[in-house]
Amino acid sequence: MHTLTTRAKANMPLTHAGPNLVSLWPPLQTHSKVRESLWDAPPALAALVKRVYLSLVGTRRDHSVCALGRSGTGKTTTCQAFTHFVLQVIVSPVERVHAMFTILRSFGCVSSQHSDASSRFAMVFSLDFNHAGQVSAGHLQTMMLDKWKVCQKTPGESNFLVFSQMLAGLSTEMRTELQLHQLPESNSFGILQPTKVEEKQRASVAFTKLLTAMETLSFSVGEQKAIWHVLAAIYHLGAAGACKVGRRQFVNFDSAQAASSVLGCEAEELDTAVFKHHLRQLLQKATGVSRERNESDEGESPRLTASQCLDGMAAGLYEELFTTIVSLINRALSSEQLALASVMVVDTPGLRNPRHCAEERGACWSELCHNYLQERLLEHYHAHTFIHSLERYAQERINVEFECPESSSSEVVSAIDQSPPQVRAADVDPRGLLWVLDEEMMTPASSEGAALERVWRAVLHNSGVCVLAVRQCEQPLQCEVNHLTGCDPVRYDLTGWFGRIQNNPSTLNAITLYIILDQSTCCSTMFTPRISLPPLCRGLGGLEGGSQRALQRNGTIRKTFSGGMAAIRRHSQCIAVKLQADALVNLIRRARPVFLQCVDAKPNGGTFDVPALRAQLHSTQILSALQLYRTGYPEHMTLSDFRCYFQALSPPIMKRYASIFVSHDERKAVEELLVELDIDKKSIVVGASRVRACLE
Numbered sequence: 143m144h145t146l147t148t149r150a151k152a153n154m155p156l157t158h159a160g161p162n163l164v165s166l167w168p169p170l171q172t173h174s175k176v177r178e179s180l181w182d183a184p185p186a187l188a189a190l191v192k193r194v195y196l197s198l199v200g201t202r203r204d205h206s207v208c209a210l211g212r213s214g215t216g217k218t219t220t221c222q223a224f225t226h227f228v229l230q231v232i233v234s235p236v237e238r239v240h241a242m243f244t245i246l247r248s249f250g251c252v253s254s255q256h257s258d259a260s261s262r263f264a265m266v267f268s269l270d271f272n273h274a275g276q277v278s279a280g281h282l283q284t285m286m287l288d289k290w291k292v293c294q295k296t297p298g299e300s301n302f303l304v305f306s307q308m309l310a311g312l313s314t315e316m317r318t319e320l321q322l323h324q325l326p327e328s329n330s331f332g333i334l335q336p337t338k339v340e341e342k343q344r345a346s347v348a349f350t351k352l353l354t355a356m357e358t359l360s361f362s363v364g365e366q367k368a369i370w371h372v373l374a375a376i377y378h379l380g381a382a383g384a385c386k387v388g389r390r391q392f393v394n395f396d397s398a399q400a401a402s403s404v405l406g407c408e409a410e411e412l413d414t415a416v417f418k419h420h421l422r423q424l425l426q427k428a429t430g431v432s433r434e435r436n437e438s439d440e441g442e443s444p445r446l447t448a449s450q451c452l453d454g455m456a457a458g459l460y461e462e463l464f465t466t467i468v469s470l471i472n473r474a475l476s477s478e479q480l481a482l483a484s485v486m487v488v489d490t491p492g493l494r495n496p497r498h499c500a501e502e503r504g505a506c507w508s509e510l511c512h513n514y515l516q517e518r519l520l521e522h523y524h525a526h527t528f529i530h531s532l533e534r535y536a537q538e539r540i541n542v543e544f545e546c547p548e549s550s551s552s553e554v555v556s557a558i559d560q561s562p563p564q565v566r567a568a569d570v571d572p573r574g575l576l577w578v579l580d581e582e583m584m585t586p587a588s589s590e591g592a593a594l595e596r597v598w599r600a601v602l603h604n605s606g607v608c609v610l611a612v613r614q615c616e617q618p619l620q621c622e623v624n625h626l627t628g629c630d631p632v633r634y635d636l637t638g639w640f641g642r643i644q645n646n647p648s649t650l651n652a653i654t655l656y657i658i659l660d661q662s663t664c665c666s667t668m669f670t671p672r673i674s675l676p677p678l679c680r681g682l683g684g685l686e687g688g689s690q691r692a693l694q695r696n697g698t699i700r701k702t703f704s705g706g707m708a709a710i711r712r713h714s715q716c717i718a719v720k721l722q723a724d725a726l727v728n729l730i731r732r733a734r735p736v737f738l739q740c741v742d743a744k745p746n747g748g749t750f751d752v753p754a755l756r757a758q759l760h761s762t763q764i765l766s767a768l769q770l771y772r773t774g775y776p777e778h779m780t781l782s783d784f785r786c787y788f789q790a791l792s793p794p795i796m797k798r799y800a801s802i803f804v805s806h807d808e809r810k811a812v813e814e815l816l817v818e819l820d821i822d823k824k825s826i827v828v829g830a831s832r833v834r835a836c837l838e
């Protein structure tokens with residue numbers, strides 16, 4: 143496994159970013175302990191941590207560290223290592239953050255052929271720094287991107303890790319309470335108890351670690367218990383199964399009974415919430431419950447099969463549980479202290495392609511969501527590294543000879559999410575796949591095939607949906623998308639996608655079961671606060687927090703989810719995918735980014751795979767980025783920063799030039815200062831508003 147760490151070339155300011163910097167970096171100067179911890183880190187990581195920290199305290203600006211790459215290339219590992227070393231160098235306790243990663247691993251990861259913990263959620267973990275350069279708070283924001291994983295069996299993949307850990311590690315007493323002492327042989331969600339001794343032992347150890355992590359983050363006994371109850375209920379629902387023909391009902395009533403009993407509700411209540419949505423709607427109408435809720439349900443009561451209803455309930459329960467756990471983590475990490483700036487660590491599920499595992503199947507809906515998010519982040523990388531740098535050079539009239547590489551991420555992105563035109567022409571429909579799916583799903587008697595037909599018609603007309611980004615496949619219901627600048631084409635199979643994207647009343651009903659659970663357990667407000675959230679926001683975790691920084695970050699997300707498009711498509715799962723990506727990019731847009739391009743040279747274990755490595759490197763556009771770094775002026779500071787810097791170094795000189803600065807002609811002042819300081823003019827370029835240092 144090789145992890146290549148690079149950074150966007152113009153993304154770092156000079157390390158001498160402020161006069162007070164040295165005093166804000168006491169650990170390196172004074173604590174030998176810190177030096178040791180930095181030596182422990184791989185050199186590239188140690189350098190990165192140091193640079194980001196110095197830049198953060200020097201410029202007082204937010205920074206983001208964003209990992210990109212295929213699934214299994216070490217993004218999560220690198221993000222964890224980065225966070226760990228940041229905390230070590232400032233001599234801050236790491237236990238709570240370590241506990242957070244342990245919990246996220248159990249609840250948000252599955253084991254796959256590439257990794258024993260492959261992420262199924264995106265996260266932004268913000269470390270807030272105070273004026274002393276110390277961490278004052280942590281804030282976790284998450285997006286559960288694959289709630290369907292809890293009920294979907296994929297070959298070579300497990301369910302969320304927490305299930306096997308719980309089944310292997312629960313105490314006998316708790317097992318009896320949760321009715322898990324005698325487990326049925328089959329489970330329609332593929333939740334299985336580990337059978338091999340070694341696996342069982344590993345899962346059991348992981349469960350013990352999970353319990354310790356929960357205690358470190360002050361989860362109360364009641365809260366922990368409620369969590370096991372929900373997981374057990376999901377397990378029992380999987381064991382109960384749904385009838386494939388005839389009435390919509392459970393197959394195994396004993397397991398259904400066990401599910402309702404651990405949730406603290408009547409069997410009839412569970413049955414209604416899962417299968418009998420019309421009864422619930424009638425009841426709501428009769429009792430006059432929330433008009434808005436009724437409207438949304440009425441308009442979109444799809445005819446679901448029994449197993450779609452059951453899947454919807456499990457996915458809804460798991461999504462709520464995950465976001466509740468994120469809230470409990472934030473409760474332990476939050477603080478009201480004022481913060482100077484933050485580092486946002488961004489980790490998302492990597493690009494997934496069944497071909498990487500030599501699988502014949504086409505990729506599924508959740509894989510499209512993950513791959514789309516990767517493309518959005520790559521687009522952000524491209525814009526920051528090339529487009530914005532060149533725009534700045536042009537604006538400051540600095541001549542840099544460089545041809546900007548084309549980004550095919552934008553082509554793929556628009557092929558997936560391009561919004562419909564305001565005025566629709568008769569034969570032209572340049573909207574992206576998500577919009578086409580959304581519209582066709584709402585059209586009576588339409589199908590996934592009809593959606594693909596529309597995409598092909600648009601491609602044939604060459605009317606906006608980029609012809610190079612999508613390709614028709616011979617197999618029915620399949621299309622190929624040229625991900626990672628065409629280096630990693632992924633074949634998608636749209637079979638059953640409507641089932642995933644249509645609004646599922648069972649998923650929405652999950653929250654009502656949580657209210658019952660809240661009432662039946664001692665922690666009466668654990669799940670209830672989220673009840674008022676609109677359905678589109680249900681997958682978002684970490685929307686709480688009272689500190690100024692947390693409010694700002696959550697404000698960005700809320701704004702994205704309440705803006706124009708979100709208001710129109712309040713109940714569209716397809717558009718939620720776009721909004722999640724928008725929210726993530728908006729959240730990190732203003733921060734100074736560092737991109738960690740992770741690549742794996744041995745994707746299939748044993749041998750060094752040169753073509754695979756070449757394809758991954760190509761998509762990072764690293765050669766072009768290096769070229770721009772060489773030919774451009776990556777190290778830069780504003781004229782006022784420059785003034786502060788030299789003021790600190792040479793007060794007498796600055797005193798003489800103070801009058802020019804006062805006259806607000808900073809550029810002229812800086813030029814004269816350079817002559818005075820006898821600095822080689824070739825190495826400094828004074829732009830319209832900035833000083834740029836050439837590395838040559």
Ligand SMILES: Nc1ncnc2c1ncn2[C@@H]1O[C@H](COP(=O)(O)OP(=O)(O)OP(=O)(O)O)[C@@H](O)[C@H]1O
Binds near residue numbers: 219261490491
């Ligand atoms: N530098 C490395 N050297 C060797 N193994 C590594 C390295 N980094 C990560 N690994 C291992 O590779 C596997 C995948 O790592 P990780 O979960 O961090 O990948 P990821 O890119 O986050 O995957 P996903 O996108 O699926 O979440 C893990 O088993 C991890 O222990």
